[in-house]
Amino acid sequence: MRIKINGRFQDIKDISDLQELIRIKGLSGKAIVIEHNHNIIPKDKWNEVMLEEGDTVEIVSFVGGG
Amino acid sequence: MRIKINGRFQDIKDISDLQELIRIKGLSGKAIVIEHNHNIIPKDKWNEVMLEEGDTVEIVSFVGGG
Amino acid sequence: MRIKINGRFQDIKDISDLQELIRIKGLSGKAIVIEHNHNIIPKDKWNEVMLEEGDTVEIVSFVGGG
Amino acid sequence: MRIKINGRFQDIKDISDLQELIRIKGLSGKAIVIEHNHNIIPKDKWNEVMLEEGDTVEIVSFVGGG
Amino acid sequence: MSDILRIADRSFDSRLFVGTGKFPDKRVIGDVIKACGCQMVTVALRRVDEKSDDENILDYIPSDCIIMINTSGARNADEAIRIARLARAMGCGRWIKIEVIPDNKYLLPDNVETLKATETLVSEGFILLAYMNPDLIIARALAKAGAAAVMPLGAPIGSGRGFKTKEIVKIMVNELDVPVIVDAGLGSPADAAACMELGCDAVLVNTAIAISKDPVMEAKAFDFAVNAGRTHYILSGSALPAPRAACASSPLTGFLRDGNKV
């Protein structure tokens, strides 16, 4: 399955929902937010959002800024 | 007949068109432009535009400016 | 006897030395310095310096300054 | 004969006066001034000033300056 | 002397806001903030970098600080709005520094898009501080649209050139009802003091502190300077002459305006 994560297309196997995606990516899940097809997904819904071919996912967090 | 000339209501008698208005006002007609009810009226049409109760007339000219 | 005190000539009677002058002038003697005929006179010598006609005395103290 | 010309000691042979010195140095003599042992020597006296061992000669001219 | 800055529903004792970008070592940020008494810090939002460690900038910020998310990276109103909404989803509250920058060289803001984003986000309940090119008329529009403060630049971001926009900023200070906070370009404490003496309500400093040999000492220096300038303004500011008003070169009468007198 090919989805676009943070602007880059990636081939993803054996991942069905956002919760898994985060886990596989090795992200702690703290202090990040996910946009799925331009909708912000609350953390407690991550395991309800199924990934599909062509989906766009943005995973963002805070960094230092002025 | 009451018309609004340059922002002030004035009672006008015995004037039927813009050409007469300019003459009565003592303006030379050079270097001025007339707006009648928000339409710019070319000089050669001044004698064709009849004044009516409630009309709005703007008569403008150039002045020094920066 | 006419002496010049702080730039002004003054007539002084019944005063023989600097110590008396200071007392008569009502000055406490603290935080002032006296120059007698351009010589600085230490406080403990005030009673030894006799005033004479034409003497010049400067009595100075500190004031606020930048 | 050793004389100091413009700050540098130089050995000079067969030169007796300032006039000759200028000629030998290949200087035109226009727009220069000579100081001999700290005395300014007018041009018409150059052939009267004899050089001696240890003399100091300054030959100066104008240059661009601000 | 009680001298509290109020923005929206919050009060600030400190008029020095600090940005958290560019610190060579992020762990110093907490000490910087404590040292200068800062109560408002800015952070940015970026795509996670999977390769970097799972560092969270928020961990370095004392909990009593207000965290204001800037919308850096936004080139137009829509992108700024999107960033603001994501920031809120992350639980960072409602404080947003709108920053819309289409220009990559001088990083100068787009006032028009900034205004658009402000209108939308205010209606969604955000508290907006608007980074802007100094401009009285746009600043008024921003205030009318609900911006909690305006943040004119002193010089291009990170340039350290100082407070180069005094002429327009002084007019903004005199004319606006919302706080005016100079943001960007301040290079030294004297610059910050000059902003405060002019009557600005606060300054935001990032680069000058972050790249200092000693960010903690530098932050203290800025704090001292801000206090010094503010105190001087309070004691003498009202005695200063207002900026010289303009004097029209075209006549001020005879305007062609409906409903106006001649």
Place this chain on the structure above:
Amino acid sequence: MSDILRIADRSFDSRLFVGTGKFPDKRVIGDVIKACGCQMVTVALRRVDEKSDDENILDYIPSDCIIMINTSGARNADEAIRIARLARAMGCGRWIKIEVIPDNKYLLPDNVETLKATETLVSEGFILLAYMNPDLIIARALAKAGAAAVMPLGAPIGSGRGFKTKEIVKIMVNELDVPVIVDAGLGSPADAAACMELGCDAVLVNTAIAISKDPVMEAKAFDFAVNAGRTHYILSGSALPAPRAACASSPLTGFLRDGNKV
């Protein structure tokens, strides 16, 4: 040295534009223009004053000058557009200086309404020069909308405070493809020379000339200064360092943008 300023389809030898307001005696205007070689003058448009004599400002302007009508009095785009159309109906050609000023105290322009008026009037065939608050992004938008030149203010109109907006104007000069003409606030020839040395394409001066004890001499002085500054710019300007670019305090990677790389 050939050094021609081109605006729209016209060429200008003189880089000093002159406003005609505020002259105590209008009859001097012709001499002023001739003395300084000015090829572009501005006039305003007002309701006729029936009581004053039938004086026509245009009579004082040499026929080879371009007359540019300013839209002073306009508080928004619509009023500016109306004035421009009236001006054209008077046979004064197509040169308009857009000037939209909602602020009566500092006479600062409204960049947003100025942009709106520009878009409309360009489509109607006018040649537009836009008086503006210094702002790179709006200036780019004005240029894109077809403005023939941008005219950032040096200081509030008529204030004579000088060239106080160097920081942003220098960046405009470096970045824009349209002429940059400093308009308003210049108080003396040295101010005008400083504008030209920075690389501005021209200056517009009104008050400093009009209220001088001797407007003809003063206009000559401004002309001299403009030439002096321009010459220096040509001879040395390209050697000058460009304004220091900005340096982001928030990271320049990881932007949340569609279609972008990480």
Place this chain on the structure above:
Amino acid sequence: MSDILRIADRSFDSRLFVGTGKFPDKRVIGDVIKACGCQMVTVALRRVDEKSDDENILDYIPSDCIIMINTSGARNADEAIRIARLARAMGCGRWIKIEVIPDNKYLLPDNVETLKATETLVSEGFILLAYMNPDLIIARALAKAGAAAVMPLGAPIGSGRGFKTKEIVKIMVNELDVPVIVDAGLGSPADAAACMELGCDAVLVNTAIAISKDPVMEAKAFDFAVNAGRTHYILSGSALPAPRAACASSPLTGFLRDGNKV
């Protein structure tokens, strides 16, 4: 950060020196000094006024402060020397601020007479700080004559015009081995910070504090600003480019000098 200013045999933690003139109420002076941590104050010497009460300015100065007597009123070296000797006779120690001012309008100092007085008084064991017109060569001569510090003016005394002599003072800071203390003309804390950021060793402020609505608060503000500027200088000053050296327009060779190479 240990950062001690040494003048002669003394160390100073505070780089803000305070003058005691012009205070509407002298009783505030003690609070002012304590508030800003000042360790060096100036006083003047005058003929006693028999009519006024027997107030002693020294009573208001904390005992751990160094009291430096200025020679104000002196129009030449002899008068300054006389004042210095009287001051010492009063038991006020050896600290003298030489101030020789023949000019009543701008109160500008006479550098030549200042140098003369310095030479004499140093030989008598005084510690001299020399108020001066900014001038590198005279400053070097003063240092060579034994002045413990030089005090170039920032602007005319009491004018509050600010730090207007940066160009020469910066060169003095770079070239001199004695402390450089800006004295006179500073109007606000930002001015003081700017002096310190340039590398000056201290500032002396009187009027701006004395005539403030609240001298205690104002003194604190100056102290904050001095610390802020000093800290910034220490952290970044050494990284700043030195003032651009001169570049002779006349040739640098061929000088007519005895004992020199061509």
Place this chain on the structure above:
Amino acid sequence: MSDILRIADRSFDSRLFVGTGKFPDKRVIGDVIKACGCQMVTVALRRVDEKSDDENILDYIPSDCIIMINTSGARNADEAIRIARLARAMGCGRWIKIEVIPDNKYLLPDNVETLKATETLVSEGFILLAYMNPDLIIARALAKAGAAAVMPLGAPIGSGRGFKTKEIVKIMVNELDVPVIVDAGLGSPADAAACMELGCDAVLVNTAIAISKDPVMEAKAFDFAVNAGRTHYILSGSALPAPRAACASSPLTGFLRDGNKV
């Protein structure tokens, strides 16, 4: 408008003095002088270089120009006096620009030695213009000693930093009876115009012209700027406020002076 500068017994139409150092090609000097109408040029005196061709700088200077010899290379009064005497022996008349510079880095002048040299040379019949560090009191002494004009520096020689000494020079202009000519450091025509608008009587420019890509054009530009600034000064200068006078911080009464009232 008749506006003649008088120095000693001579009248000058042009207020731009030009130095002849540093021209890459000396042959251009004649064209430079003619182009800008300069009537006063400076040259230096050096030991002849036997190896170089027998070029005479004077050949390039129009015969109606006054040639003023500077004493560059002099480190003290005696050396300056020696150079002046040599110059006169060369038949170059009596005009000397005293320039005593002990400092090799910033080329700052020694005001004290300058004054000494002036006293001697005036008594020998020279016409002296004194290059100096800006200083009112020394300038008064120079005028009293017979200097025909004083020449305060604008910035270090050849630095091109501009007119950085306005504060003191403005006071000199207001207080002195001899001409005040800014010499050194001016980098562009706008700098020269600013000097003239302040009321200076002339400027001396060398480096900025000599190193220009086109010295003839640059000289014209400076001439234009000088005229522009001068005209503005004449038309408005008298209307300008005088520099703010000083305001003593020490009391102005009770001075310890012989023969004075209390």
